[in-house]
Amino acid sequence: MMLEVRDLRISYRDQVVASVPTLDLEPGQVLGIAGESGSGKSQTALALMGLTRYANGVVSGSMVLDGRELLTLSPRQWRLVRGRDIAMILQSPRAALNPTMKLGALFSRTLRLHGMDKEERGPRMVQALAEVVLDAEILDRYPHEISGGQAQRFAIALVAALRVKVLIADEPTSALDVTVQAEVIDVLRNLRNRHGTAIIFISHDLSVIGELADAVMVMRDGAVVEQGSAESIFNQPTQEYTRMLLAAIPVIGGRSR
Amino acid sequence: MSDLLTVRGLRLGFGKTEVVHGVDLQVLEGPYGLGVIGESGSGKTTIGRAVLRLHPALDGSITYRGCDVLTMTRVELSAYRREVQLVFQDGDGALDPRMSVQSAIAEPLAIHRTVARGERRDRVAALLAEVGLGSDLLARYPHELSGGERQRVVIARALALEPKLLVLDEPTSALDVTVQERVLQLIERLREHRSLGYILISHNLAVIDRLSESCVVLYQGAVVERGRTRDLLTTPLHPYTRALRAAVPELGVGRPPSTSRLTDGPPQTSSLLQPAGQGCSYADRCPLAVKMCRSQTPVLREVAGREIACHRAEDSLSL
Numbered sequence A: 001m002m003l004e005v006r007d008l009r010i011s012y013r014d015q016v017v018a019s020v021p022t023l024d025l026e027p028g029q030v031l032g033i034a035g036e037s038g039s040g041k042s043q044t045a046l047a048l049m050g051l052t053r054y055a056n057g058v059v060s061g062s063m064v065l066d067g068r069e070l071l072t073l074s075p076r077q078w079r080l081v082r083g084r085d086i087a088m089i090l091q092s093p094r095a096a097l098n099p100t101m102k103l104g105a106l107f108s109r110t111l112r113l114h115g116m117d118k119e120e121r122g123p124r125m126v127q128a129l130a131e132v133v134l135d136a137e138i139l140d141r142y143p144h145e146i147s148g149g150q151a152q153r154f155a156i157a158l159v160a161a162l163r164v165k166v167l168i169a170d171e172p173t174s175a176l177d178v179t180v181q182a183e184v185i186d187v188l189r190n191l192r193n194r195h196g197t198a199i200i201f202i203s204h205d206l207s208v209i210g211e212l213a214d215a216v217m218v219m220r221d222g223a224v225v226e227q228g229s230a231e232s233i234f235n236q237p238t239q240e241y242t243r244m245l246l247a248a249i250p251v252i253g254g255r256s257r
Numbered sequence B: 001m002s003d004l005l006t007v008r009g010l011r012l013g014f015g016k017t018e019v020v021h022g023v024d025l026q027v028l029e030g031p032y033g034l035g036v037i038g039e040s041g042s043g044k045t046t047i048g049r050a051v052l053r054l055h056p057a058l059d060g061s062i063t064y065r066g067c068d069v070l071t072m073t074r075v076e077l078s079a080y081r082r083e084v085q086l087v088f089q090d091g092d093g094a095l096d097p098r099m100s101v102q103s104a105i106a107e108p109l110a111i112h113r114t115v116a117r118g119e120r121r122d123r124v125a126a127l128l129a130e131v132g133l134g135s136d137l138l139a140r141y142p143h144e145l146s147g148g149e150r151q152r153v154v155i156a157r158a159l160a161l162e163p164k165l166l167v168l169d170e171p172t173s174a175l176d177v178t179v180q181e182r183v184l185q186l187i188e189r190l191r192e193h194r195s196l197g198y199i200l201i202s203h204n205l206a207v208i209d210r211l212s213e214s215c216v217v218l219y220q221g222a223v224v225e226r227g228r229t230r231d232l233l234t235t236p237l238h239p240y241t242r243a244l245r246a247a248v249p250e251l252g253v254g255r256p257p258s259t260s261r262l263t264d265g266p267p268q269t270s271s272l273l274q275p276a277g278q279g280c281s282y283a284d285r286c287p288l289a290v291k292m293c294r295s296q297t298p299v300l301r302e303v304a305g306r307e308i309a310c311h312r313a314e315d316s317l318s319l
């Protein structure tokens, strides 16, 4: 198993906001996490990124990536893991972009940190942006100078360029219309198919999860209430809440997995 | 019925670039919802901000109950901003990171002195309850909330002053179905009980279907289709509206003709600015595009009881 999470608990001031008994991920596997607002989806993701401590949260349990325990890493070690092994598209992507840097400089720096030559960077950026239906013109703008959906797509292009082992996408399509949403899902699908990237895909929309996920986890009130293969969850949900989420899907079938 | 808000020929830009090219909008006296659908980057948020005069207009007019919004004095503007509220798209930027939930929601009450100091706390808790949040959140700061909780705090804050007109920018995009349902019911209640009028920006067609009587579809800063919501969602005519509609076949308003699939082939990078007046802005993605589409810009005209900017609108009728 590439990523093995056991008894993960995240708490703030003694209050547990998310607890995940098991979460396993193989290369090229996509895990979808669905659940009510406030159920602990983002907190689980932030813990996997080693970011909880910056909000004064406490994490216990174990998270092992390729045989290495992550929970005991120092902040310095975490900085090396983030962006190289694990990367995340935050739920509010704009908040993660340095507001004082133009998007082009931000993107270029990311590629440079990953050892890409100067000559290669330009074309790579243009191509990555085209994949998420963005014009290279935005590279000349600052993060606050683009729309909500453009920020979301820029964050996806940036993270896709990193070629990490585990990519966490927190509601990456919530600001996009269905036509663009389909393109973005293709980007993630290609990452998985071509590079074996494992993806944790958080969404409150099960139809989007259904496009990509091999396994599904449903959370409620900080707990995992249902977990299994996408097939079993979609065909035989055991929880009333999961059934409700499924009933809310406007499109059933018809689109390629 | 008279207009609550009328927008005519609105042009908006950033620096030298124009991003909204002459848009008309109309919100009748409530209960009334105007839906705004559109491509990402098409100018929806900028229009919403302009209505509140948070973004300057290059040209055009905005009229609220007969008053010219663009020439309002400071005092008039303050009164206007009490009656007209904006629910920002990212719950994030909308909230001051140094303000607790309690202060964020109480702030408009304090500024406009509508509720006595002693009653504010109760009023704030009641507003939170309306959006499905408990008063345990009152002492929290924005970064201590989940995405959907933040979005709902922004809604509660906008409702604090009992606005007559709301601009809702993707109000439910971060919410799962159960919470979304709650927020939609809240809007429905306000609509009926307080005769609320609103502009609802959303890419969720089911939400638009349920909460708006008329709607406009924006593409690259211009209206490409406008009409009764029912008509637009039952028989969308513009190829872009059709592509949006085709992706959600089971909307409850009946199936549209199925010719308009999403764009095939490599994605086009046309979502940013293109000079106006050089053919149809949708031509690169349009399955119906013909030669004329690339040379002549289609203008809004009436077809089948709605307005549409497409040379081949009549053909779409028979497809």
Ligand SMILES: Nc1ncnc2c1ncn2[C@@H]1O[C@H](COP(=O)(O)OP(=O)(O)OP(=O)(O)O)[C@@H](O)[C@H]1O
Pocket (backbone or CB within 6 Å): A012, A017, A018, A035, A036, A037, A038, A039, A040, A041, A042, A043, A044, A055, A091, A204, B143, B144, B145, B146, B147, B148, B149, B174, B176
């Ligand atoms: N710093 C914090 N201190 C206290 N509680 C917090 C903090 N951060 C988050 N929480 C709480 O933890 C719970 C889980 O939050 P999380 O962000 O994981 O929810 P979520 O499932 O991602 O929801 P959404 O769909 O709304 O984004 C929420 O109830 C939230 O209020």
Ligand SMILES: Nc1ncnc2c1ncn2[C@@H]1O[C@H](COP(=O)(O)OP(=O)(O)OP(=O)(O)O)[C@@H](O)[C@H]1O
Pocket (backbone or CB within 6 Å): A141, A144, A145, A146, A147, A148, A149, A150, A175, B014, B019, B038, B039, B040, B041, B042, B043, B044, B045, B046, B047, B089, B271, B272, B273
């Ligand atoms: N400060 C700015 N400077 C230059 N261009 C900007 C600025 N802010 C926004 N834009 C551009 O203006 C256009 C309209 O942006 P707007 O935020 O109104 O789009 P939107 O329709 O709300 O999109 P979304 O659905 O993605 O939120 C976009 O192409 C965007 O890149």
Ligand code: SF4
Pocket (backbone or CB within 6 Å): B238, B239, B240, B280, B281, B282, B283, B284, B286, B287, B288, B289, B290, B293, B298, B309, B310, B311, B312, B313
């Ligand atoms: S005018 Fe032409 S390119 Fe534009 S939407 Fe109509 S058919 Fe398509």
Ligand SMILES: [Mg+2]
Pocket (backbone or CB within 6 Å): A041, A042, A043, A091, A170, B146, B147, B148
């Ligand atoms: Mg979240």
Ligand SMILES: [Mg+2]
Pocket (backbone or CB within 6 Å): A147, A148, A149, B044, B045, B046, B089, B169
């Ligand atoms: Mg917007």
